[in-house]
Amino acid sequence: DTGVSQNPRHKITKRGQNVTFRCDPISEHNRLYWYRQTLGQGPEFLTYFQNEAQLEKSRLLSDRFSAERPKGSFSTLEIQRTEQGDSAMYLCASSLVGQPQHFGDGTRLSIL
């Protein structure tokens, strides 16, 4: 069990650029979740996958946000045409169905 891994740890980009974050879950976990955490707030649910199927995406903040988990293993979260308000920590978590979620270290996004 190597834990949930997220890359990069920190991403700095200019407004209007596209960014992609990667999450490698714990290998046997079939569920993968993405959350966003802004300063002074608790994490906010964005989307989740069960195996390769994205079962909820209505909570993604806008159509600029998209996520994939092509083979049911790692996942990517992409933000297109970044805006100042996208600056936040993006957290990934994985679990087995019905079991507690294990979180990664997160990717901190800073928009210049």
Place this chain on the structure above:
Amino acid sequence: AQTVTQSQPEMSVQEAETVTLSCTYDTSESDYYLFWYKQPPSRQMILVIRQEAYKQQNATENRFSVNFQKAAKSFSLKISDSQLGDAAMYFCAYRTGDYGGSQGNLIFGKGTKLSVKP
């Protein structure tokens, strides 16, 4: 919609003393889970303790215990014999039960920043 409220933005405790962090929640469901997560500065969120709503007995994990009051929708965390390493943000979180179609996503409160004084 379910909500989680943590009314204490910051708390402070002396090393070796006991501190209680408060959490209330709102739900119309009868089957759910409650959690306390710890998030040290610049480090990952770690599960501290979990409580199944159907269990009347309060969960304990070493120095950490909860006071679960289902009727009052209250779920407080007690940390005994506080240590310097306990300093962190603590988040209370709610998850619906494991019925068919349950997404399993967590709903978090805003957190309580705990400081431990030597």
